[in-house]
Amino acid sequence: MSEQVTMTAKEREEWEAYKAEKEKKEAAERRKAARATYQQMVDDELAQAVPELRKLSQDIRTVKDTVFGNFQTVLDMKAEVVGFKEDGQFSHTFTNSDSTLRLTLGVNTVDGWNDMAETGIAMVRKYIESLATDEKTKTLVNTVLRLLSKDKQGNLNASRVLQLAKMAEESNDDQFKEGVKIIQESYMPTETRRYIRAQYRDETTGNGWRNIPLGITDVDLVETEQEAEKPGVEAGA
Structure with a gap:
């Protein structure tokens, strides 16, 4: 029969403190081990x-280059058929004969202009300001001059120049007309990223x-007729 150990109050307090400290250290060791296990799992999965994912990215790039390369011949043929090259057109849409497949190839661009644009702007301003003969025409002139306003980068807006x-x-x-022509000829857009939009006709509904x-990200989307009409997804450069 074991002998019962009797502790004084101070001994009991010291024992409880020891036990609490031991449990604290053991818990810390378990957390440390769990962190090491977690990090190893992260390392393995990465x-x-x-x-x-790098292979997937390279495969996408390879397919993208191939599609653009193959369609370059089509674009050259298109220019030959219509008799002129569509300068300034940065997207082209192609649809097959039975209208079941559609592909859009394009290039995102940033507007840019050479120094001659300032000459054209000066000519246009001179003409426009000459029209301001009364308050009514001044308001119209100010509206037109806003089309010549520049963005934070100091560039004109190409769509406004078209207006x-x-x-x-x-x-x-x-x-x-000469001033606007000079501005248009000074247009020097910078190409940023090529994009592809591929579509097909829904065979279930026709x-x-x-x-x-x-x-x-987009492969998880459930395709609906509504989504089908949204802008295309860019295939990264």
């Missing part, structure tokens, strides 16, 4: 996932284009 070009043609003023998801 070692497997990242090479696969000016239409106004110039309607004005029949040589100075106005109408509505469905996008083919080309981004890793």
